[in-house]
Amino acid sequence: MTLVEIEDLCAGYGTGQVLFDVSIDIEEGEIVSLLGRNGAGKSTTMRCVAGAEPPHVLDGSIRVNGEDITDTKTYKRANKGIGYVPEERRVWPGLTITENIRMAINNTTDPLDMDRVLSYFPRLQDLEDKAARNLSGGEQQMLAIARALASNPDVMLMDEPSEGLAPYIVRDVEEVITTLNEEEGLTIFLVEQNVVMAMDVSDRHYFIDQGQIVDEMTPSKLKERPEVRQKYLSV
Numbered sequence: 365m366t367l368v369e370i371e372d373l374c375a376g377y378g379t380g381q382v383l384f385d386v387s388i389d390i391e392e393g394e395i396v397s398l399l400g401r402n403g404a405g406k407s408t409t410m411r412c413v414a415g416a417e418p419p420h421v422l423d424g425s426i427r428v429n430g431e432d433i434t435d436t437k438t439y440k441r442a443n444k445g446i447g448y449v450p451e452e453r454r455v456w457p458g459l460t461i462t463e464n465i466r467m468a469i470n471n472t473t474d475p476l477d478m479d480r481v482l483s484y485f486p487r488l489q490d491l492e493d494k495a496a497r498n499l500s501g502g503e504q505q506m507l508a509i510a511r512a513l514a515s516n517p518d519v520m521l522m523d524e525p526s527e528g529l530a531p532y533i534v535r536d537v538e539e540v541i542t543t544l545n546e547e548e549g550l551t552i553f554l555v556e557q558n559v560v561m562a563m564d565v566s567d568r569h570y571f572i573d574q575g576q577i578v579d580e581m582t583p584s585k586l587k588e589r590p591e592v593r594q595k596y597l598s599v
């Protein structure tokens with residue numbers, strides 16, 4: 365079943381258009397990444413689905429679980445099966461790990477319970493009572509993922525989860541992504557600059573350039589196509 369259907373999406377900010385007829389399909393259980401250079405429109409695409417700081421949708425539609433959510437209010441999207449891990453993580457700095465997760469649990473109609481969420485994050489279990497502001501970048505990223513998981517989403521949107529993290533922590537993030545996909549059956553839509561990481565975890569990639577989807581392929585195809593990496597990713 366197609367879980368997320370972005371169809372001919374045109375969107376922008378103010379008077380400027382950033383996305384031009386973007387179409388992306390994500391099947392249930394897939395990990396799909398959206399790759400492209402700086403400013404190509406990756407985060408804008410994701411924000412349209414998350415409803416976060418929403419860009420203006422000019423045309424096209426977004427369906428999740430068959431339901432059109434293009435105009436659904438941001439605060440209602442968690443109850444439509446959408447979990448969002450924003451680029452800046454945005455954990456509540458003055459709240460503890462448990463309190464951050466509890467906020468998500470209290471704000472959704474069918475959440476996961478605390479123990480189940482924390483079972484995927486052993487490092488957070490040891491730090492449960494620590495304020496989020498005192499966590500390392502990697503721990504905050506894990507907390508942002510845990511908080512999104514708590515709302516029991518069908519699809520988790522992750523905007524550059526590897527950004528600013530040391531390579532050994534990126535490996536932990538990769539492992540969490542893969543485990544949640546395998547054990548919770550979570551569908552994942554990933555925006556990444558780290559192509560190696562995206563190739564490690566994804567089933568499929570879409571490429572965006574100047575607001576348009578220009579290609580779509582599997583990681584094994586991408587391995588054989590260095591010119592694609594060169595053209596759209598500058599690696």
Ligand SMILES: Nc1ncnc2c1ncn2[C@@H]1O[C@H](COP(=O)(O)OP(=O)(O)OP(=O)(O)O)[C@@H](O)[C@H]1O
Nearest residue numbers: 377378382400401402403404405406407408409557
């Ligand atoms: N809030 C905003 N207001 C106005 N323009 C914006 C805003 N956010 C992004 N843009 C513009 O939209 C275009 C696409 O930006 P977007 O953040 O979607 O790209 P991206 O592919 O995610 O790049 P990056 O990896 O640098 O975040 C850019 O030209 C950017 O300057």
